[in-house]
Structures are given as structure tokens and as C-alpha cells.
Amino acid sequence: MWTLLFPKRFTLLKAFVFLFICMSFLVRLSFFIFGFSEVDTGTGTIVRTFGTGLFYDIGTLSIFIIPFLIYLLIFPKKWYGSLVDRIITWFGFFLAVLIIYFSFFGEFTFWEEFQRRFNFIAVDYLIYTYEVVKNINESYPLPLLLGSLLSLVALTLLVLYKRKFFQKTFQNETTFKQRLLATLPWVTICLVFSFFINNDQAEWSKNRYNNELSKDGIYSFFAAFRNNELPYSEFYSTIPEKDAFTAVKKQYLPYGDTFVDATKNEIYRTIHSTDTTGTVQKPNIIFICIESLSGKYLSSLGGDQNITPVLDALANQSLFFANLYATGTRTVRGMEAITLSIPPTPGRSIVKRKNNTGLFTIGEVFKKQGYERNFFYGGDGYFDNMNTFFGGNGFNIIDRGRGFLLDANISVKRTNIEDEEVTFENAWGVCDEDIYNKVLKEADLAHQSSKPFFNFVMTTSNHKPFTYPEGKIDIPSGTGRNGAVKYTDYAIGAFIKEAKTKPWFKNTVFVIMSDHCASSAGKWELDVANYRIPAFIYNLPEQQNAKINTLCSQIDVFPTLFSTLGWTYESNLFGMDILKMKPENERAFIGNYRKLGYLKDSKVLVLGDGETINFYQRNVLDNSLKQTPMNESFKKIAVANYQVADELYHNGGLQLKSLNQ
Incomplete structure (x- = not known):
């Protein structure tokens, strides 16, 4: 089953999925600890909070990786490992890892200020980059943080390179049929989340903190972006x-x-x-x-x-x-x-x-x-x-x-x-x-x-x-x-x-x-x-x-x-x-x-x-x-x-x- 989901051509994708899920869990666990005095901590409640969070993490992941999946699906087997393939793969993977590390870091600063996952405020702040970036620079050691962020991305890529994840992605004989079968589950999840799941469904608890922990930050951000105006009558x-x-x-x-x-x-x-x-x-x-x-x-x-x-x-x-x-x-x-x-x-x-x-x-x-x-x-x-x-x-x-x-x-x-x-x-x-x-x-x-x-x-x-x-x-x-x-x-x-x-x-x-x-x-x-x-x-x-x-x-x-x-x-x-x-x-x-x-x-x-x-x-x-x-x-x-x-x-x-x- 694991081989069907992640054939060799999808080796880097497997690494990214694992990284994303682990980082999401660590962020959620951190917020759980930060707000421990406010969170409902019954065993069933905790299980449902983290289970719902995992559900939204997987949905977010399915949407996030669609461009890479399309590339893996349509790129011809005969060109695996070519210069073009290596440039696109290295650059795309670097950018994806940078984005998720940056978003997870951003969530910590946002949570510190608002005790919420990304929402409407985060969307608004995108417009006013001068004030926001200057505020971050004056509130935190920005050069150190950016340096640490880039170093973390570089370290991640180095570890994956040493463990031959890139080599396995470039050197394999994965067929189009295998790639198609591995792509379909993610596309299905993506479609389900796009048409049938919304961020409100994460709010199952009467405790606001549990509801926020049940969400995924990136998904919450784009949900807020879509719903920037809510006509009352509708x-x-x-x-x-x-x-x-x-x-x-x-x-x-x-x-x-x-x-x-x-x-x-x-x-x-x-x-x-x-x-x-x-x-x-x-x-x-x-x-x-x-x-x-x-x-x-x-x-x-x-x-x-x-x-x-x-x-x-x-x-x-x-x-x-x-x-x-x-x-x-x-x-x-x-x-x-x-x-x-x-x-x-x-x-x-x-x-x-x-x-x-x-x-x-x-x-x-x-x-x-x-x-x-x-x-x-x-x-x-x-x-x-x-x-x-x-x-x-x-x-x-x-x-x-x-x-x-x-x-x-x-x-x-x-x-x-x-x-x-x-x-x-x-x-x-x-x-x-x-x-x-x-x-x-x-x-x-x-x-x-x-x-x-x-x-x-x-x-x-x-x-x-x-x-x-x-x-x-x-x-x-x-x-x-x-x-x-x-x-x-x-x-x-x-x-x-x-x-x-x-x-x-x-x-x-x-x-x-x-x-x-x-x-x-x-x-x-x-x-x-x-x-x-x-x-x-x-x-x-x-x-x-x-x-x-x-x-x-x-x-x-x-x-x-x-x-x-x-x-x-x-x-x-x-x-x-x-x-x-x-x-x-x-x-x-x-x-x-x-x-x-x-x-x-x-x-x-x-x-x-x-x-x-x-x-x-x-x-x-x-x-x-x-x-x-x-x-x-x-x-x-x-x-x-x-x-x-x-x-x-x-x-x-x-x-x-x-x-x-």
C-alpha cells in the first residue's frame, strides 16, 4: 500500500508529506502547551482535537502538493534526472520547504498576539507589508530569524540529499500508470476539501482554544481569504x-x-x-x-x-x-x-x-x-x-x-x-x-x-x-x-x-x-x-x-x-x-x-x-x-x-x- 501511494518517483513527495505532518503536529502541540490552562483536557477531547487537526493537515497538504503532483505525473520518464528535471525539482522543493517553515514560524508570532490560527487579520496584513515587516523587525531579531530559517531549509535539503531521496526521485523506472494511481488519492482528497469541507467544521467544541487547535493554519488563512465579506442575510x-x-x-x-x-x-x-x-x-x-x-x-x-x-x-x-x-x-x-x-x-x-x-x-x-x-x-x-x-x-x-x-x-x-x-x-x-x-x-x-x-x-x-x-x-x-x-x-x-x-x-x-x-x-x-x-x-x-x-x-x-x-x-x-x-x-x-x-x-x-x-x-x-x-x-x-x-x-x-x- 505504501509503495502504491509513494512509488520511487514520489520519494521526495513522501519526505515532504512526512515533514509537513510532523511540523503541523509540533505546532499544534506547542499551542496546546501554551494554552494548557484554557484548553479542555479530557482524554476524548484531546484525541478529537488532534485527530481533527490531522484531518485538516492532510486536506491542506493535498491542496498544497497539487502542482508537484501534476509535474510528477506529466513529466516524461525518459527525462527523469535530466538537467531540467533537477533544476525544477530542487527549486520547487526548496521553495515548498521554505514556505512551510515560514508559515509555521509566522503562526507562532500570530498565536502570541491573537491566540488564534491565521484568520482575517493575517490576510489584511499581507497588503501592508511595510508596516508589518518593520514591526516584525523591531519586535524580533529578523536577520537572525531569516538566517536560521534559511539554514533550517538548507539542513533539511542536505539530510534528504545524504539519505538519497533526490537520487531515488531521479533514478527510477516508475511508469505513468504507477504515477497516476499514486496521484488519484491526493486529487480525491483535494476535491473533497475544495467542495465539501470548510473551516467552520473544525469548530466542534464549545471551547474556542480546542477549536483553534483543531484547525490547520495554512488552510485557515486561505479560508479567511475566500470569506473576506459575509453578507448577513446569506x-x-x-x-x-x-x-x-x-x-x-x-x-x-x-x-x-x-x-x-x-x-x-x-x-x-x-x-x-x-x-x-x-x-x-x-x-x-x-x-x-x-x-x-x-x-x-x-x-x-x-x-x-x-x-x-x-x-x-x-x-x-x-x-x-x-x-x-x-x-x-x-x-x-x-x-x-x-x-x-x-x-x-x-x-x-x-x-x-x-x-x-x-x-x-x-x-x-x-x-x-x-x-x-x-x-x-x-x-x-x-x-x-x-x-x-x-x-x-x-x-x-x-x-x-x-x-x-x-x-x-x-x-x-x-x-x-x-x-x-x-x-x-x-x-x-x-x-x-x-x-x-x-x-x-x-x-x-x-x-x-x-x-x-x-x-x-x-x-x-x-x-x-x-x-x-x-x-x-x-x-x-x-x-x-x-x-x-x-x-x-x-x-x-x-x-x-x-x-x-x-x-x-x-x-x-x-x-x-x-x-x-x-x-x-x-x-x-x-x-x-x-x-x-x-x-x-x-x-x-x-x-x-x-x-x-x-x-x-x-x-x-x-x-x-x-x-x-x-x-x-x-x-x-x-x-x-x-x-x-x-x-x-x-x-x-x-x-x-x-x-x-x-x-x-x-x-x-x-x-x-x-x-x-x-x-x-x-x-x-x-x-x-x-x-x-x-x-x-x-x-x-x-x-x-x-x-x-x-x-x-x-x-x-x-x-x-x-x-x-
């Missing part, structure tokens, strides 16, 4: 469209919102100020979106590391939202939630999709109130499509620009952060102090006019490789996230201290919120605690400081700000005023690119592609989820919000032009 549980819109609109009726046309499937409405004095305030607004700041780092949210003294002090000097959740796991998902005030939709963030310009964003609300709108980023805003999204939605761009706006039709003012304005820079951009200094400079210029400004500032220092200027804090640069968090906190303190010396400070409100947590991974479908982030509204005129424990979401922060400023405005936003949110309307949205979660009270509903719905009781003390019988009304409102959000994107309901129809 993959998720739905209700009749009219019922969905009715359920969503019903949420806003208790607050006095009036819909432009209550008969249409849209949420465009007028939100009326409840300020009886008729006072409308228009202070400058500086929004600081902090990279990867989990709530657990703040002492004011239960942390015990004492690395955020500035933010902990601000918690007592602000409207401090202590029970607020990020909608997703990436910066672009946070930007989507904040600017569009919308629940997460499946697949990639709207920031990175087609038709992502000319939308109704919070920027449109500011525009109607007479504000100048600016987006600040310390790196090149080409990354993650940020410049196209913000520029295409009316924001001026201030960044460390090497690239260009992707759409030539976008005409906005773009200001560069010049070399002389930079004191420290890494793969992701200038340090937080430098971006804040640029914000101060631009605010000084804006103050000379009578027009208020809204500045959206995206920080980068709390991102791997966690490097920042030395001597600012008592943790050395590049030693880990705790140092980056403490530097991030320090830089905010220095910024606010300097802002207080400015003539525009008294008329400026500072909104501070994280884009997402440092890590969202956990053993559950969605690990709720890993979506909790801090949010502050500081220096708000005529507003008492308070700690707000209302369950809420990123999408609610700016609607809350608009309300406190006494604005009556037109809205196409899902968010609500947190300060006026009724207990029965408290909720939060969380998700990754495939799972969509709806939180209410201590209940969690998770929608998955394949129309799966799981309903859980959440234990707040240990963050565990216990499956519980479905609550149909809970299910209806959860499905309605996600379905309507996706429908509005796909039918143009988020576009500005639709508001005047």
Missing part, C-alpha cells in the same frame, strides 16, 4: 425585514426621536435636545482613540498594576463610563463603531470595504454644527484604508504620509508630520507625544479662526513592538505591553497638562476611549471581559463628573456627547444617549469577523455564520458562559440590530444621498 439567522426595522426603530421611540419617514426601512430620524434652557454649546472636541487599551489595565476598573495613574485620576474628573464594551478586535472595527455608530457587521470592517465613502458619520453631525473635522494618525494613513475612509467622509488628514489617498476623487486637505516634528518613531508611526504635539500645533492654528474643530486622534504607542522614548517612565522601552500602557498614560497626562496652558482649553472637551482590547481571545465563543474598555468625557462644561455604570457600547459615546451639548440633530446613527438610557434598553454589541454578540443584563447571545445561535448566562466573576434555553424576544432584538446594520450598508442606507430621498 449566512446568519434573519427575521422578516420589516419586522427587523420595526424592532430597531422601537428602541428610539421612548426618547422622543422622530423618524423622517416611519414607513421606510431606514433609521434616519431627528434627535431632539431635552435641554429646557435651549442652550446649545459648541466647544472644540478632541477625541483620543487609544490603541489596544483594555479596561483591565486601569485601577479604576479593577486592575492591580498601577500603570495608568493619569487615566485613573481622570476617572474622578470626567464622565467615566465603567461598563462600556468595544464592538470588535481591531482598530478599524473600533473606528467603524465610533464614526458610524453602528453594530459590527460580519466580515471585514466597513472602513476597509467598497462603498465606504460619502457615509453618514459623526463627522456629518459636526459638519452641520459648523465644525472643521480632522483625522490625526502618527503613521501612514494608507494603512488599513484609513485615509480613504476618513478623507472620503469629509475629514482633513494629518499623518506621516508616505502613501496617497487611494481614491483620486477624494479631495481633502492633507498635512504631513514633518521629520523635524518627530522625536521617536517605530513601525506604526510616531510616538504618542509627537502626535499630541502636532494636535496642539494644529489646535493653535485653528484657534485663530472662529470655527470650532473636531479632532479624531489615533495613537499607536501601545502596539507591539511596545517601543517609546526612553527616560519618560520607569519601564524600559520595548520590554512589553505594561511599559507601553504606562507610556501611553504618561503621554496623555503630558498632553492635557500642556493643553491647559492654551487659550482654547476652557472651550475644549476631551473624549478618550480605546479602539479595542489588547487581546480578545479566550476559551469561550466570545470572551466578554476581553471587550471591556475605558471611556471618558473630560472638561465638559456645566456637567457634573460621574461614574456611569450603564451597560453600553462604543457606538453610544458620541450620541451621548451630542446630547450633553444640547444639540438637536439629524441622525442615521444606531447609538443612544447613555445618560438617558432606560434600564430595559441597556445593551452592548461585541464581535469578531464571524461571531456577533449581543449583551444584555447577564445574558449573552452569539450569532454565527451557518445561522447558528447560542444563548448564554454569563458568570461575571469568572467570565464563564453557561448555555441556557433561548429567549425569543432577546433573540429577536439581537438579530434585528445586526440584520438592519448589514442591510443599511448593502442597500446604500448609510450613504448621505439616501437621507434626502
Whole structure:
């Protein structure tokens, strides 16, 4: 049987199959050990985890080796061992071994960051090679790693050469029939995996870690590549469209919102100020979106590391939202939630999709109130499509620009952060102090006019490789996230201290919120605690400081700000005023690119592609989820919000032009 599968002409193929299976097993075993405290370790569970993993490894292998199989099948026997045969075989085998070693190495770095096999994020990172390669180089000894990688490939080829694997491949009399019989099983497996097996089928366990271990990294990567957008109506549980819109609109009726046309499937409405004095305030607004700041780092949210003294002090000097959740796991998902005030939709963030310009964003609300709108980023805003999204939605761009706006039709003012304005820079951009200094400079210029400004500032220092200027804090640069968090906190303190010396400070409100947590991974479908982030509204005129424990979401922060400023405005936003949110309307949205979660009270509903719905009781003390019988009304409102959000994107309901129809 073994001879039938691997005749002599297939000797190198046999070696590659053995190498691939062994390496895959070692990677899976390593991840099993790394996550041992989170993995279900029952004997049957472990066997199924590794057995499923082997199944996907073989399927991946069958797809990966198809080009080599075709070559082995069609290359004439009379030319075995010829110069052409040797060149093609040596080069092809070298390249294949290099790819699998590189991918397995990449999986370790990806797992360290996300505790997942390759997914949507890995696909996105392929586009932005400059930032990613630079980040890897600053986080790891890249020359040493590349040298080690090439040495390992060379050693592998040398061992196989010494053991005469190449000689046996070149010197044999394997017939076409023998080659065909050896090829057919692999082609069959390849076809089965291509048409009947998908990555979702590896998710057989309620434990997320076991599901990730059951996958193959390379297969997961290409599965994510194929499914970069998941239309909600095709993959998720739905209700009749009219019922969905009715359920969503019903949420806003208790607050006095009036819909432009209550008969249409849209949420465009007028939100009326409840300020009886008729006072409308228009202070400058500086929004600081902090990279990867989990709530657990703040002492004011239960942390015990004492690395955020500035933010902990601000918690007592602000409207401090202590029970607020990020909608997703990436910066672009946070930007989507904040600017569009919308629940997460499946697949990639709207920031990175087609038709992502000319939308109704919070920027449109500011525009109607007479504000100048600016987006600040310390790196090149080409990354993650940020410049196209913000520029295409009316924001001026201030960044460390090497690239260009992707759409030539976008005409906005773009200001560069010049070399002389930079004191420290890494793969992701200038340090937080430098971006804040640029914000101060631009605010000084804006103050000379009578027009208020809204500045959206995206920080980068709390991102791997966690490097920042030395001597600012008592943790050395590049030693880990705790140092980056403490530097991030320090830089905010220095910024606010300097802002207080400015003539525009008294008329400026500072909104501070994280884009997402440092890590969202956990053993559950969605690990709720890993979506909790801090949010502050500081220096708000005529507003008492308070700690707000209302369950809420990123999408609610700016609607809350608009309300406190006494604005009556037109809205196409899902968010609500947190300060006026009724207990029965408290909720939060969380998700990754495939799972969509709806939180209410201590209940969690998770929608998955394949129309799966799981309903859980959440234990707040240990963050565990216990499956519980479905609550149909809970299910209806959860499905309605996600379905309507996706429908509005796909039918143009988020576009500005639709508001005047």
C-alpha cells in the first residue's frame, strides 16, 4: 500500500508529506502547551482535537502538493534526472520547504498576539507589508530569524540529499500508470476539501482554544481569504425585514426621536435636545482613540498594576463610563463603531470595504454644527484604508504620509508630520507625544479662526513592538505591553497638562476611549471581559463628573456627547444617549469577523455564520458562559440590530444621498 501511494518517483513527495505532518503536529502541540490552562483536557477531547487537526493537515497538504503532483505525473520518464528535471525539482522543493517553515514560524508570532490560527487579520496584513515587516523587525531579531530559517531549509535539503531521496526521485523506472494511481488519492482528497469541507467544521467544541487547535493554519488563512465579506442575510439567522426595522426603530421611540419617514426601512430620524434652557454649546472636541487599551489595565476598573495613574485620576474628573464594551478586535472595527455608530457587521470592517465613502458619520453631525473635522494618525494613513475612509467622509488628514489617498476623487486637505516634528518613531508611526504635539500645533492654528474643530486622534504607542522614548517612565522601552500602557498614560497626562496652558482649553472637551482590547481571545465563543474598555468625557462644561455604570457600547459615546451639548440633530446613527438610557434598553454589541454578540443584563447571545445561535448566562466573576434555553424576544432584538446594520450598508442606507430621498 505504501509503495502504491509513494512509488520511487514520489520519494521526495513522501519526505515532504512526512515533514509537513510532523511540523503541523509540533505546532499544534506547542499551542496546546501554551494554552494548557484554557484548553479542555479530557482524554476524548484531546484525541478529537488532534485527530481533527490531522484531518485538516492532510486536506491542506493535498491542496498544497497539487502542482508537484501534476509535474510528477506529466513529466516524461525518459527525462527523469535530466538537467531540467533537477533544476525544477530542487527549486520547487526548496521553495515548498521554505514556505512551510515560514508559515509555521509566522503562526507562532500570530498565536502570541491573537491566540488564534491565521484568520482575517493575517490576510489584511499581507497588503501592508511595510508596516508589518518593520514591526516584525523591531519586535524580533529578523536577520537572525531569516538566517536560521534559511539554514533550517538548507539542513533539511542536505539530510534528504545524504539519505538519497533526490537520487531515488531521479533514478527510477516508475511508469505513468504507477504515477497516476499514486496521484488519484491526493486529487480525491483535494476535491473533497475544495467542495465539501470548510473551516467552520473544525469548530466542534464549545471551547474556542480546542477549536483553534483543531484547525490547520495554512488552510485557515486561505479560508479567511475566500470569506473576506459575509453578507448577513446569506449566512446568519434573519427575521422578516420589516419586522427587523420595526424592532430597531422601537428602541428610539421612548426618547422622543422622530423618524423622517416611519414607513421606510431606514433609521434616519431627528434627535431632539431635552435641554429646557435651549442652550446649545459648541466647544472644540478632541477625541483620543487609544490603541489596544483594555479596561483591565486601569485601577479604576479593577486592575492591580498601577500603570495608568493619569487615566485613573481622570476617572474622578470626567464622565467615566465603567461598563462600556468595544464592538470588535481591531482598530478599524473600533473606528467603524465610533464614526458610524453602528453594530459590527460580519466580515471585514466597513472602513476597509467598497462603498465606504460619502457615509453618514459623526463627522456629518459636526459638519452641520459648523465644525472643521480632522483625522490625526502618527503613521501612514494608507494603512488599513484609513485615509480613504476618513478623507472620503469629509475629514482633513494629518499623518506621516508616505502613501496617497487611494481614491483620486477624494479631495481633502492633507498635512504631513514633518521629520523635524518627530522625536521617536517605530513601525506604526510616531510616538504618542509627537502626535499630541502636532494636535496642539494644529489646535493653535485653528484657534485663530472662529470655527470650532473636531479632532479624531489615533495613537499607536501601545502596539507591539511596545517601543517609546526612553527616560519618560520607569519601564524600559520595548520590554512589553505594561511599559507601553504606562507610556501611553504618561503621554496623555503630558498632553492635557500642556493643553491647559492654551487659550482654547476652557472651550475644549476631551473624549478618550480605546479602539479595542489588547487581546480578545479566550476559551469561550466570545470572551466578554476581553471587550471591556475605558471611556471618558473630560472638561465638559456645566456637567457634573460621574461614574456611569450603564451597560453600553462604543457606538453610544458620541450620541451621548451630542446630547450633553444640547444639540438637536439629524441622525442615521444606531447609538443612544447613555445618560438617558432606560434600564430595559441597556445593551452592548461585541464581535469578531464571524461571531456577533449581543449583551444584555447577564445574558449573552452569539450569532454565527451557518445561522447558528447560542444563548448564554454569563458568570461575571469568572467570565464563564453557561448555555441556557433561548429567549425569543432577546433573540429577536439581537438579530434585528445586526440584520438592519448589514442591510443599511448593502442597500446604500448609510450613504448621505439616501437621507434626502
